[in-house]
Amino acid sequence: MTSSQTILVTGATSGFGAALAKRLVKEGHRVIATGRRTERLTALHHTLGDALLPVTLDMTDISAIRNVPQQLPDAWRSVDVLINNAGLALGVGPAQDCDPNEWETMVHTNISGLIEITHAFLPGMIQRQQGYIISIGSTAGTYPYRGGNVYGATKAFVSQFMRNLRTDLLGTPLRVTNLEPGLCGGSEFSDVRLGDSAKAAAVYEGTAPLTPDDIAETVSWLLQLPAHMNINRIEMMPVCQASGGLSVQRTPSAS
Template sequence: MSAMLDPRSLTVVVTGATSGIGEATVRRFAGAGAQVVVMGRRKDRLEALRDELGARILPVELDVRDAAATEAAFAGLPAPFADYNVVFANAGLALGLEPSQQASLSNWDTMVETNINGMLYTVRACLPAMVARKEGHVVLTGSIAGEFPYPGANVYGATKAFVKQFSLNLWADVAGTGVRVTNIEPGLVETEFSMVRFEGDAGRAQKVYAGAEPMTGADIAEQVFFACTLPRHVNINRIQAMPSRQTFGNMTVRRD
């Protein structure tokens, strides 16, 4: 049986690294000895991670919705962080839960710009170097919303369906190059996700998780860590996980 990869041999780039699943993933890899590039929009949180976790952390302020800035961020990484071999394109968000006929076009635009365009810009910026080095792992953050619809998910769910299919097509492109691709598809995870979705309404956000024993960012980080430390001849295409109290809903029947 092939040995698991030594995390101390990994240089990991995480977008959306300042909270939730991204931050937990930074802590998981850094705690195991990996070097981690932390990318996000909140400079103070990036620097706080570096101050806490030490010299293995490189903070890079970045909005992944800016294609040129994303390209420059990857191209400008200094040694020894330039030879990254894991990129976790994690930046994303949900906004609103209104039905499509009432939803904000601005919210729709922001979700597409972040969850689709930002993810694409990240992958396109990092991929050529990993293919050239014949070593790498691209990890994407999908969602069960990309497979199972629910009222109000409209564009959010559609963006995550895009992530799911892109991850499979990306794997078809890079298979045999030494680059692996994994899509992480969580169910209910208690992070800042609902606070963002409901524009800071803490009471409404808390109701999403009340009594449900949701997963945590650390639970998802462990899944990312597992996929990325498996022997290089093994590719995990998708990891879909739910808390034990979440399952599939019945089909809705609207009756007069």
């Protein structure tokens, strides 16, 4: 499917979302770019021109999300592709030491915001019998790690939601893909999570991680596949990463 499409990308002010917007406009698509930071969306519009429509949107504001389809200009309302990119992680401490407010923020953004905007655009896609929903999940939704707790659980939710969505849409031409990256640098993800740029940089020290452009490359490939072909999920990691296996805590033997 290579013809020009109208694509909505959430969380387009940085990282994956900005890379997606730039790549998709370059390939001839029209992109609705959403995010909380209006000034960044405006700058993206200045860079990419009128093929990009900036829409300020907070993914924790459910009423605003529900109103997005009606508030789009008429020429932009027929969204062909929804890319659920907006999401975040906060903190890396063990569950007992975490701030419940940070947990709530992750749940509201990664789960509630994602399902709400998906539901907002599904009826139109069903009516037109055309649509593709791509969510950016994470390997954290499959492989647990220390400090992953609620972030990993939100991404596991996204993975299962997308599987069930695909099942619900059986009998329609709509397609559904969950894209699950592992270690990925070049975004604000670790800066937001750790709240410290030096600590964030240390996460990627000595590695060659995935980049936002790699994510955009993968989405570009998905959009070019034949309309009858659905890729259910893609798990992708840099070659410097692999799943770590199970851990065992051993008690020191008495001497």
